[in-house]
Amino acid sequence: MSGFEQHLHEQHHHDHDGACCHDHQEAHLEPFVAASGATVYRIHGMDCSSCAKSLEKHMRTLPAVKEVNVNFSTGKMHILQDGLDNKAVMQEVSKAGYTASMLAKRSGAQEEASDHTGTRLTVISGILLLLGFIGSFTSIPEPVLISLWALAIVIGGFRPARSAFYAIKSGSLDMNVLMTAAAIGAAAIGEWMEGATVVWLFSLGNMLQARSIEKTRDSIRNLMNLAPSEAWVKAGETLTRKPVEDVSIGEVIVIKPGEKIPLDGEVWNGASSVNQAPITGESIPVDKSVGDGVYAGTVNESGSLEVKVTRLVEDTALSRIIHLVEEAQEKKAPTQAFVDKFAAIYTPIVLVLALLVIVFPPLLSFGTWGEWFYKGLELLVVACPCALVISTPVAIVSAIGNAARNGVLIKGGAFLEKAGTISAVAFDKTGTLTEGKPQVKEVLIADGAKEEELLRIARTVEEHSKHPIALAIIKYAQEHQHMAMVGADYRAIVGKGAVATIDGETYYVGKPALFEEMGVSLTHWTEQIKTLQSEGHSLIVVGTSKRLLGLIAVADTIREITVQAIQHLKASGISEIVMLTGDNAGTAKKVAGQTGVKRYVAELLPEQKVEAVKELQKEGRVVAMVGDGINDAPALATADLGIAMGGAGTDTAMETADIVLMADNLEKLPHTVKLSRKALQIIKQNIWFSIIIKLVALVLIFPGWLTLWMAVVSDTGAALLVILNSMRLLKYREY
Numbered sequence: 192m193s194g195f196e197q198h199l200h201e202q203h204h205h206d207h208d209g210a211c212c213h214d215h216q217e218a219h220l221e222p223f224v225a226a227s228g229a230t231v232y233r234i235h236g237m238d239c240s241s242c243a244k245s246l247e248k249h250m251r252t253l254p255a256v257k258e259v260n261v262n263f264s265t266g267k268m269h270i271l272q273d274g275l276d277n278k279a280v281m282q283e284v285s286k287a288g289y290t291a292s293m294l295a296k297r298s299g300a301q302e303e304a305s306d307h308t309g310t311r312l313t314v315i316s317g318i319l320l321l322l323g324f325i326g327s328f329t330s331i332p333e334p335v336l337i338s339l340w341a342l343a344i345v346i347g348g349f350r351p352a353r354s355a356f357y358a359i360k361s362g363s364l365d366m367n368v369l370m371t372a373a374a375i376g377a378a379a380i381g382e383w384m385e386g387a388t389v390v391w392l393f394s395l396g397n398m399l400q401a402r403s404i405e406k407t408r409d410s411i412r413n414l415m416n417l418a419p420s421e422a423w424v425k426a427g428e429t430l431t432r433k434p435v436e437d438v439s440i441g442e443v444i445v446i447k448p449g450e451k452i453p454l455d456g457e458v459w460n461g462a463s464s465v466n467q468a469p470i471t472g473e474s475i476p477v478d479k480s481v482g483d484g485v486y487a488g489t490v491n492e493s494g495s496l497e498v499k500v501t502r503l504v505e506d507t508a509l510s511r512i513i514h515l516v517e518e519a520q521e522k523k524a525p526t527q528a529f530v531d532k533f534a535a536i537y538t539p540i541v542l543v544l545a546l547l548v549i550v551f552p553p554l555l556s557f558g559t560w561g562e563w564f565y566k567g568l569e570l571l572v573v574a575c576p577c578a579l580v581i582s583t584p585v586a587i588v589s590a591i592g593n594a595a596r597n598g599v600l601i602k603g604g605a606f607l608e609k610a611g612t613i614s615a616v617a618f619d620k621t622g623t624l625t626e627g628k629p630q631v632k633e634v635l636i637a638d639g640a641k642e643e644e645l646l647r648i649a650r651t652v653e654e655h656s657k658h659p660i661a662l663a664i665i666k667y668a669q670e671h672q673h674m675a676m677v678g679a680d681y682r683a684i685v686g687k688g689a690v691a692t693i694d695g696e697t698y699y700v701g702k703p704a705l706f707e708e709m710g711v712s713l714t715h716w717t718e719q720i721k722t723l724q725s726e727g728h729s730l731i732v733v734g735t736s737k738r739l740l741g742l743i744a745v746a747d748t749i750r751e752i753t754v755q756a757i758q759h760l761k762a763s764g765i766s767e768i769v770m771l772t773g774d775n776a777g778t779a780k781k782v783a784g785q786t787g788v789k790r791y792v793a794e795l796l797p798e799q800k801v802e803a804v805k806e807l808q809k810e811g812r813v814v815a816m817v818g819d820g821i822n823d824a825p826a827l828a829t830a831d832l833g834i835a836m837g838g839a840g841t842d843t844a845m846e847t848a849d850i851v852l853m854a855d856n857l858e859k860l861p862h863t864v865k866l867s868r869k870a871l872q873i874i875k876q877n878i879w880f881s882i883i884i885k886l887v888a889l890v891l892i893f894p895g896w897l898t899l900w901m902a903v904v905s906d907t908g909a910a911l912l913v914i915l916n917s918m919r920l921l922k923y924r925e926y
Contacts, residue, residue, distance in 0.1 A: 234290070288354030471853040
């Protein structure tokens with residue numbers, strides 16, 4: 192990654208974090224300007240990554256351009272320049288043979304339509320070619336036929352020739368250069384009809400490829416249309432229709448049954464069920480009541496909702512998904528990087544070979560100059576590995592797009608490829624396999640203690656903790672109207688519990704092991720502890736370093752979706768599924784039994800989860816770690832692939848993992864694994880198909896069995912087939 196690309200990558204995050212600072216009154220078609228000063232344009236007509244490189248090199252020849260990065264996968268150009276207005280930038284892009292349109296600043300805005308001049312020129316060229324072909328069977332004079340074919344070459348080849356000129360000027364060697372050389376060469380040796388056929392087939396192939404690739408890019412852009420462009424804003428008893436860009440944080444919007452929710456927010460009034468599938472991929476609508484969060488782009492199915500806006504339009508979960516996915520699509524996968532390197536070596540070698548074929552055989556009297564010149568032209572056409580270079584990026588864009596529409600963010604091609612190779616999945620228990628919302632099931636009081644005292648102390652010590660068990664204890668105490676006391680010196684004991692000072696006495700709330708370490712005897716609780724743990728309860732002891740006040744038994748519930756997801760993972764061939772938990776062995780055994788997990792490791796501290804992941808890797812497995820993205824950050828980072836849950840609700844999950852499940856459940860994990868494997872399979876198919884087509888074309892040149900137009904068909908046809916094969920990933924479904 193160049194320094195500029197790195198800067199842009201970092202700036203993406205800056206733009207996201209500082210989105211609220213944008214001026215919401217700007218025109219819809221104002222170009223998107225990154226905080227770095229780089230203007231972003233959409234580029235239409237690129238059908239190969241060499242196109243992106245040629246355009247990049249051309250733009251760099253302009254004195255006003257400081258830095259430029261053109262990305263083929265997303266069809267975007269980031270340009271840092273001084274002195275060029277938007278019109279001048281677009282004209283320069285047009286010179287190179289492509290069309291630039293302003294990238295709309297806001298997700299709901301419409302961008303300028305792409306230029307269809309190339310399509311019209313291709314059609315006119317095709318008509319002239321057809322007239323010449325039909326005329327060749329009649330008594331029409333040959334000069335007239337040649338004129339028709341020459342006109343077809345000029346009209347159809349105008350744009351490729353212009354692109355070729357600027358590519359050569361900027362020191363690039365792309366398909367436009369090779370095709371232009373082939374067409375001119377064909378005309379030079381009198382093969383006018385063949386030259387016209389070459390130009391028309393190349394133009395047609397380019398047009399079809401460009402449109403197909405645009406379709407894969409649009410799969411993500413279409414997400415932008417999920418959220419409405421306007422919202423009903425409530426002020427007192429008055430409802431006003433406003434563009435979403437003009438709605439501020441804290442305002443209350445009204446969503447009627449059947450309408451899409453326009454902005455992220457919190458339910459202020461009302462209750463309903465909301466279809467969150469567009470964001471989280473969840474198949475079942477989720478019930479929402481006062482205090483629950485809702486996301487832009489989801490559908491309010493039943494009751495009317497009043498929602499207090501919590502995020503501006505640029506910072507909604509939907510906007511973050513689009514932003515992260517487009518960023519992910521710009522990252523090269525290892526396979527793509529390898530193919531690009533191969534292509535960079537392959538093309539010059541075949542080009543030199545073409546020149547040798549033109550010059551040496553006739554010099555050595557192995558045939559005529561015209562015959563070998565023709566073979567050299569065929570080699571020129573075969574020299575561009577367009578299908579090979581395009582084999583990986585289009586598949587990755589399609590797969591990442593499919594995943595995003597199913598509520599899964601894959602942060603780059605490298606992670607997509609890695610997901611296709613995983614052989615073991617390690618799960619955190621709390622909040623991943625279970626609901627993560629445990630409840631107090633039983634309270635045992637020690638001799639001489641009172642339940643009220645126990646619960647008030649427990650609530651006080653746990654007041655500053657966000658751990659699910661701590662929250663369960665606080666909630667239970669609240670429900671029984673036991674108020675917190677005045678505490679001091681609050682401190683967490685990692686993986687074991689918490690401590691605080693109340694009325695000059697130090698109280699501990701934590702696992703039985705914490706009290707055993709302090710030498711506090713639990714012998715009179717032994718039987719009850721064993722029984723409760725075997726029933727799947729987590730036990731929290733409350734007391735000081737000298738005496739016990741009592742015991743609180745807490746239990747979590749298994750998610751129904753978890754059991755199905757694990758069954759589907761097993762069915763897809765994941766050989767090892769492991770549960771890692773800080774909970775006791777009894778609870779771990781019970782949860783493992785209920786979920787169908789055969790292997791589990793209990794009573795782990797956060798750093799020990801890292802060791803458990805490393806152990807799996809030592810066994811020769813490619814390990815994916817699934818957690819909530821907060822407590823499991825070290826284990827997520829250690830695993831070959833980190834998968835976080837609940838991305839729609841937390842920014843932390845989005846930041847820490849390689850893959851983010853937007854829903855707070857595992858429903859889409861099997862789909863992600865299968866999609867990744869399918870993507871790897873299609874990438875391999877594309878690469879082998881591209882190589883075999885090239886080899887066959889090369890072999891057929893020398894016996895004279897390959898014509899120039901067949902060489903063009905082999906190249907553009909192969910590229911088109913590779914694109915269409917990759918596009919199957921857009922429609923891929925789990926079942």
